[in-house]
Amino acid sequence: MKSVEQHIADILAVVDDPRPVEVDLLQAHGSVLAETVASPVSLPGFDNSSMDGYAVHAADLAQAGPGHPVRLPVVADIAAGDPSPVAIRPGMCARIMTGAPLPSGADAVVPVEWTDGDPARAAFSRPVREGNAIRRAGGDIGAGTVVLEPGARVGAGEMGVLAAVGRRTVSVFPRPRVVVLSTGEELVEPGRPLGPGQIWESNSFMLAAAARDAGCEAHRHGFVGDDPARVLDTLEGLLLRADLVLTTGGVSMGAYDVVKEVLSAQGTVEFTQVAMQPGKPQGFGVIGPDRTPIVTLPGNPVSAFVSFQVLVLPVLRRLRGLPPTSLEGVRARLTAPVASPPGRRSYLRGVLAPAGPGREAAVTPLTRQESHQLTALSTTDALIVVPEDVEELPLGTVVDALVLPDPV
Ligand SMILES: Nc1nc2c(c(=O)[nH]1)N[C@H]1C(S)=C(S)[C@@H](COP(=O)(O)OP(=O)(O)OC[C@H]3O[C@@H](n4cnc5c(N)ncnc54)[C@H](O)[C@@H]3O)O[C@H]1N2
Numbered sequence: 001m002k003s004v005e006q007h008i009a010d011i012l013a014v015v016d017d018p019r020p021v022e023v024d025l026l027q028a029h030g031s032v033l034a035e036t037v038a039s040p041v042s043l044p045g046f047d048n049s050s051m052d053g054y055a056v057h058a059a060d061l062a063q064a065g066p067g068h069p070v071r072l073p074v075v076a077d078i079a080a081g082d083p084s085p086v087a088i089r090p091g092m093c094a095r096i097m098t099g100a101p102l103p104s105g106a107d108a109v110v111p112v113e114w115t116d117g118d119p120a121r122a123a124f125s126r127p128v129r130e131g132n133a134i135r136r137a138g139g140d141i142g143a144g145t146v147v148l149e150p151g152a153r154v155g156a157g158e159m160g161v162l163a164a165v166g167r168r169t170v171s172v173f174p175r176p177r178v179v180v181l182s183t184g185e186e187l188v189e190p191g192r193p194l195g196p197g198q199i200w201e202s203n204s205f206m207l208a209a210a211a212r213d214a215g216c217e218a219h220r221h222g223f224v225g226d227d228p229a230r231v232l233d234t235l236e237g238l239l240l241r242a243d244l245v246l247t248t249g250g251v252s253m254g255a256y257d258v259v260k261e262v263l264s265a266q267g268t269v270e271f272t273q274v275a276m277q278p279g280k281p282q283g284f285g286v287i288g289p290d291r292t293p294i295v296t297l298p299g300n301p302v303s304a305f306v307s308f309q310v311l312v313l314p315v316l317r318r319l320r321g322l323p324p325t326s327l328e329g330v331r332a333r334l335t336a337p338v339a340s341p342p343g344r345r346s347y348l349r350g351v352l353a354p355a356g357p358g359r360e361a362a363v364t365p366l367t368r369q370e371s372h373q374l375t376a377l378s379t380t381d382a383l384i385v386v387p388e389d390v391e392e393l394p395l396g397t398v399v400d401a402l403v404l405p406d407p408v
């Protein structure tokens, strides 16, 4: 049987690096940045007020006190967006709003709450420190400073930064388009009644959600039965909208294992057994005129889920323009014994209690570890790794637990 690492490397070898695309700013949401972004201007671009109040010479208010206010004539009224206002001389003040440019001469802003608010001749009952309520030009970043590096994911914060430095378009690796197709004659659309021997189709929903959580645009193409011509037609039909095709089912040893049958005949998809549990029967390759990558996952729901996390996530990272790394592992102590078949690396579903002050990380294997027992997938947050040459591990063993990712 092939090792997990070898299989990941083989799949990655048929997946090209993505090409950067210049997109309109909002469209960049969720993509990975392909360029270095520097600010063409300083932020703020000019000295301005952080409060609604009065721009003053601080020295004028040195003697101000509650019983003996200093009164100053208001010589200008400056709103945010006003062009560079006139200078104010000592003994004068200007009414100023938050974000409005500071008039030259002024060296402090007094919030309106500290005054009587008079628009013509304002009374100040306390002194003000020089520089009070002034936001200096360049106080956030200087002109020419790099604000975002390639590889940054464009989330809400990054979007705000890009707009604030004036970008209308940006070069990104767009979110890869993943199309998910399940196969199986027994499958029924959820919401429809079940006949004898039938089950509700769940893999394509699960994998479309997993691909979205991994930063992709995922399309659930649903499912087809076990008719080879139909399967091939369906696959050909969905290629136009796919950067990666994921299928489930029909890859094992059965008489009706249709994915294996039709794609083996293409000569560009390879089927193999990988030394993992679950997820042994696997296939990958390219299909269609554009040589679109395809990964064919086993039909058992838990096998499809684990195969996605272990084998497909690195591929999605590459398609997103990121290094194709695997899930991160933490060392954690088992709270119960576990078993594993010889010669295969098990990925058991578990619940992780992270390390805390004075406490080491612990991981609890869930019950119901068989490949069809998918209800544990709603509670698991980590995959417990049991190496190929180990068949059982007692309670208290420190193991690697792969942390299932949060949505990106
Ligand atoms: N003789 C052997 N039989 C099997 C072997 C083997 O080595 N020799 N391997 C077993 C392993 S391991 C796995 S995993 C499965 C994989 O089989 P397939 O990929 O061919 O999947 P199917 O047979 O189509 O389905 C397996 C199982 O999963 C259910 N299923 C399938 N698709 C869906 C779906 N979209 N939603 C929900 N459930 C689905 C299906 O009804 C079957 O119960 O093969 C073993 N057999």
Ligand code: MOO
Residues within 6 Å of the ligand: 276, 277, 278, 279, 280, 281, 298, 300, 303, 371
């Ligand atoms: O390897 Mo299969 O994927 O056990 O269920």
